[in-house]
Amino acid sequence: MPAIILFGGGIAAGFVLAAALRALLVRLLPARLAHVARGMPITAAFGILVILAYIFVAIFAPVLAPYPEREVVGAQYLPWSAENPLGTDKLGRDMLSRLIFGARNTVGIAFATTALAFVVGSILGLWAALMGGWIDQAMSRFVDALMAIPALIFSLLLLTIFGTSVTTLILVIAAVDATRVYRLSRSVAQGIVVMDYVEAALLRGESTWRLITREILPNAMAPLVAEFGLRFCFVFLAISALSFLGLGIQPPTADWGSMVRENAALITFGDITPLLPAGAIALLTVAVNFVVDWQLHRASGLKD
Template structure:
């Protein structure tokens, strides 16, 4: 199987950023909140990306902030897919009032923009990593529910699913042994998209002051802390913004390849 250059580039960049997040204590030359220089110093041999608004090393904070950003985005995406896929498959298999009730509940949740709901909820709850993961996961599960239900509805009418029902297999067996394996490809592609939306979402919340709280750091919070430097021509706020953009492009390249490969395989089987 030949992997295109764009997918290889996306895989390489994504792997590089994930490894940097995992080994952040070994890579970062300074501590997360250690003041090591003057305010907004330019990049140099000592400070590769310069310093921030109170003299902390931007490269070190970028590495540590990447670990927090990626962890929260991955955890919330995993929660969203666990909830959304399970209830989506359940609605497609059971049908009837369960399908109708779950679908209408999701419609109600999606009627209000996720950012507004998150801002309201987070303004009254303690701003911990657990709270952020739960809020983001539940809100994003509505999108996963719709995709999972649509995919499962097409699979549920296949001959092998009908054969499993005739054998007397239970609904849990049908969901996890018949539907889930055949729905993995579109779900994997969608996971990449949901992960990027989670990165952008947590960065937006942090920029607005309701995301990751000090002493921890994340990329959105770094943009917020250093935005005033743009007035003086300092690029401290641009570095984490570029990191968000690079991660988004890299994961999207991989997701596009997975989706295109899934489409081509379906076309080949249909042909």
């Protein structure tokens, strides 16, 4: 019961801070952006607040953490105390410090993976829609074949073959998710390439790269930005799931998924410490979805 009360109080405090953040943005931003901030729902403000907090923790992790990421500070599974606010893990490392460093590792790798997937998938999707013909058909059928394989199973297979280094993890997850980005960007671009201004640019002899970057991409940006947020959530959860299964971010690097696996035995004794990394994963996922929902609503042009 105390944990539920504490959780409820934290959520309520978060929404109060979100309202304060929205009011601050309205006062500080230029008139056009202030109008956007004024119409921001409280859930989106809460999402932005959480995202900013995670970014702050990730950047300043070495300053905020009481101990180094990999240092053994005591016996294994020590209870919560003044020296170790969240106790220690199975090797005697400080859980709070590893939770803080996990923000840098898990979120940073997920963001890099999502960015790579979007650069590759969106460029190929826009290019395929612009070129059409056999190029579009060949690429689309290849992507369909890859998407027919369940993403988690495909990722596990590739990681088993190529290893589990951070670079390999980023490349594998980016390759799997680029197929989803390709489908969306191609679908959006197909409705744009038939527009008169694209036809006019073609008649002017504009290059393919200029057509993609100057004519198609700006008009496809709204759904792509929203998809970036959603895709980040999927990548973030996929990396955490792979780490929980032992094929993601490898020890001794702190990672929220592996922290849940390594300390799951504590749940048997009523200790909620292993649930904190899972809660951190869930909170960021919900926060990003709040912001994405707001952006999708704005892009749709619908009124409340």
